[in-house]
Amino acid sequence: GENVEQHPSTLSVQEGDSAVIKCTYSDSASNYFPWYKQELGKRPQLIIDIRSNVGEKKDQRIAVTLNKTAKHFSLHITETQPEDSAVYFCAAIRGSYKLIFGSGTRLLVRP
Amino acid sequence: ETGVTQTPRHLVMGMTNKKSLKCEQHLGHNAMYWYKQSAKKPLELMFVYSLEERVENNSVPSRFSPECPNSSHLFLHLHTLQPEDSALYLCASSGVAGFNEQFFGPGTRLTVL
Numbered sequence: 001g002e003n004v005e006q007h008p009s010t011l012s013v014q015e016g017d018s019a020v021i022k023c024t025y026s027d028s029a030s031n032y033f034p035w036y037k038q039e040l041g042k043r044p045q046l047i048i049d050i051r052s053n054v055g056e057k058k059d060q061r062i063a064v065t066l067n068k069t070a071k072h073f074s075l076h077i078t079e080t081q082p083e084d085s086a087v088y089f090c091a092a093i094r095g096s097y098k099l100i101f102g103s104g105t106r107l108l109v110r111p
Numbered sequence: 112e113t114g115v116t117q118t119p120r121h122l123v124m125g126m127t128n129k130k131s132l133k134c135e136q137h138l139g140h141n142a143m144y145w146y147k148q149s150a151k152k153p154l155e156l157m158f159v160y161s162l163e164e165r166v167e168n169n170s171v172p173s174r175f176s177p178e179c180p181n182s183s184h185l186f187l188h189l190h191t192l193q194p195e196d197s198a199l200y201l202c203a204s205s206g207v208a209g210f211n212e213q214f215f216g217p218g219t220r221l222t223v224l
Contacts, residue, residue, distance in 0.1 A: 034213075042217070043201065099154075
């Protein structure tokens with residue numbers, strides 16, 4: 001069935017280091033892959049997304065890569081800062097409406 | 112803040128109660144969603160409405176009943192819930208269902224006793 005696997009479940013990095021979160025999906029028809037950030041007690045917010053006709057997308061310190069053949073995509077955060085600490089969710093779309101979310105990665109950036 | 116509001120923010124109810132969650136979006140969007148967020152589980156899509164028509168019902172028990180009277184409002188009616196239904200219920204909206212950014216509301220923290 002539809003499934004999005006996300007790893008790692010927790011990630012601790014030193015401020016200034018890079019963080020990488022990886023997701024795999026099962027539905028080869030998926031063609032939209034957003035990443036959401038959820039700070040403690042707050043709502044999820046979109047930080048970056050990528051569509052299947054693109055292999056990589058960057059926005060300042062954040063980048064996402066997509067490998068459609070292998071059915072995996074990754075979030076890269078460079079020069080991490082304490083305010084990057086949050087739970088990050090990947091997702092893949094199924095059809096026109098259904099986002100299937102990964103289980104989340106709790107990122108802790110140590111000052 | 113993001114244009115999607117939810118009330119109430121917190122709700123405690125017994126298993127025999129009937130209550131409703133309300134969501135309102137001020138973004139001019141055409142699609143609205145209900146999600147359930149439980150501890151240590153992925154965000155689970157419950158229902159999707161596009162142009163006030165339900166287009167997705169993700170095998171949700173009938174004790175959850177959605178209602179979308181217009182494109183700005185979405186309700187989730189609750190009755191005879193179980194303790195395992197305790198969770199954060201998030202509403203979201205998007206311009207066109209699926210392919211655009213989904214804007215989430217702050218959620219309703221539901222506790223079923």
